[in-house]
Amino acid sequence: MDTFTFYMMLGAALFGIGTLGVLLRRDAIVLFMCIELMLNGANLSLVAISREFGTIDGQVYVFFIMAVAAAEAAVGLGIILSIFRNYYTVDVERVAMLRG
Amino acid sequence: MTFPMFVFGLLTVVSALGVVFFGRPLYSALSLVVTLFLVAINFALLGAQFLAATQIMVYAGAIMVLVVFVIMLLGLQTVTPQEKKAGYRALALGVAIVWILGLSQIFRIQGTPVFSTADLWKPASADTVSGRKVFIRETAEVSNPAPVLPGELEGTTENIGGRLFTKFVYPFEVVSALLLAAIIGATVVAYENKRALPLGRGLRAKQEEKIGQKAA
Numbered sequence: 001m002d003t004f005t006f007y008m009m010l011g012a013a014l015f016g017i018g019t020l021g022v023l024l025r026r027d028a029i030v031l032f033m034c035i036e037l038m039l040n041g042a043n044l045s046l047v048a049i050s051r052e053f054g055t056i057d058g059q060v061y062v063f064f065i066m067a068v069a070a071a072e073a074a075v076g077l078g079i080i081l082s083i084f085r086n087y088y089t090v091d092v093e094r095v096a097m098l099r100g
Numbered sequence: 101m102t103f104p105m106f107v108f109g110l111l112t113v114v115s116a117l118g119v120v121f122f123g124r125p126l127y128s129a130l131s132l133v134v135t136l137f138l139v140a141i142n143f144a145l146l147g148a149q150f151l152a153a154t155q156i157m158v159y160a161g162a163i164m165v166l167v168v169f170v171i172m173l174l175g176l177q178t179v180t181p182q183e184k185k186a187g188y189r190a191l192a193l194g195v196a197i198v199w200i201l202g203l204s205q206i207f208r209i210q211g212t213p214v215f216s217t218a219d220l221w222k223p224a225s226a227d228t229v230s231g232r233k234v235f236i237r238e239t240a241e242v243s244n245p246a247p248v249l250p251g252e253l254e255g256t257t258e259n260i261g262g263r264l265f266t267k268f269v270y271p272f273e274v275v276s277a278l279l280l281a282a283i284i285g286a287t288v289v290a291y292e293n294k295r296a297l298p299l300g301r302g303l304r305a306k307q308e309e310k311i312g313q314k315a316a
Contacts, residue, residue, distance in 0.1 A: 006101045007146060009200075010109045014116055014139075016200040021120035023192035029125050029171055033132045036163065037116055040139050043155075047148045047255075059148050059255050060263045066158050067275045071282030073163045077170045078290035084174050085292055088307040095311075 007048035014041030028080050028090040032073075039069050105145055112138040125176045129167050136160040148255035 014037055021034030043062045050058020080090055087095050115138060118131035136159045144152040264272055 003101070003105065003146070006105060006109065007142065010112065010142065012200050013113050014135075016196040017113070017116040017120055019199060020192050020196040023195065024120065024189060027125055027176065029167065029174075029176065030119075030128050033119055033128055033167060036132065036159070037119055037135065040136065040159070043151075044139060044142055047143055047146050047151060051146050051148075056255055056259055056263060057267070059151050059260055060268050062148075062151055063154065063260065063264070064268075064271055064275055066154060067279065070158055070163055071279050073166055074282050074286040075289065077166055078286040081170060081173065081290045082292075087310050089311070090174065090176065094307075 004048055004052045008045055011041045011043075011045030011048065014038070014044060016041075026091050026093050028083070028092055028095075029077075031092065032076055032080070036069065036073070039065060105142075108138055108141050108145065112142065125171050126168070129164060129171060132167075133160050133164045136164065143255075146255075150255050150257045150260045 018034045018036075018038035018041060021037065022031055025031055025034065043065055046058045046062050046065075050056055050061075083095055084090050089095060112135060115131050115135040119128050119135060122128045122131060136155060140152040140155040140160070143149075143155060
């Protein structure tokens with residue numbers, strides 16, 4: 001197994017485990033952390049691909065993904081705080097007012 | 101696959117599973133910090149030195165600090181992982197397993213592993229640019245790239261900075277504007293000056309009251 005295949009599989013594994021967490025957990029903050037895990041899986045895959053193709057453009061993409069993830073973290077956690085202030089819970093099964 | 105690659109890869113998967121399956125949100129957060137450190141190590145093993153340092157500074161050092169602050173402010177109680185319906189758990193496991201297997205070497209196209217680029221590049225010839233593999237479908241621009249910077253195409257700060265300020269200068273400026281918008285947005289969304297967050301006893305009564313009010 002060469003380096004490229006190993007790191008693509010590792011990125012896929014991280015992404016899959018993040019998906020598992022998003023589907024299983026009820027806590028909004030843990031949900032958010034599993035989404036960050038998925039982003040890191042994608043980042044790892046991008047770095048592996050950029051190394052395989054002999055370029056560093058993939059690493060620049062990862063840099064931008066990190067910046068966007070930081071912005072998303074700030075806004076998302078602000079929203080979670082807001083939800084907690086209004087409903088006193090962050091359980092996504094209970095904060096379901098839009099559910100039909 | 102060398103020994104360090106395997107060890108750190110295995111540790112990454114183990115700590116990622118810890119993020120998903122720990123009962124307490126704080127343990128999940130600490131597990132995620134470990135995972136992010138290990139992903140930074142994986143970046144370093146792939147030759148992306150600048151990204152390894154940035155990952156530690158931005159992800160493990162800033163985003164996770166924010167998450168831990170929010171967990172502290174909310175005073176979250178323990179939530180067990182599988183409180184959703186039993187069918188969800190089997191379905192989620194099935195989806196994750198199919199996804200991971202589908203992206204790995206289990207499925208093959210005409211005998212070659214899915215991840216192999218061996219059938220995509222020509223052997224070294226006059227088209228090889230400084231020993232790099234030349235891919236069959238490359239355009240002229242990629243086959244003869246403009247000289248980046250002195251030195252190899254490693255993930256050093258110098259090389260990434262060069263790319264960032266030449267080829268990627270427009271996304272760079274847009275991301276700056278995005279970060280500014282995110283700062284303002286997060287401040288507006290989280291700003292609250294009227295009531296304090298109640299913790300401890302009485303929380304469940306307040307939850308029922310508030311959710312009953314909104315649902316009505």
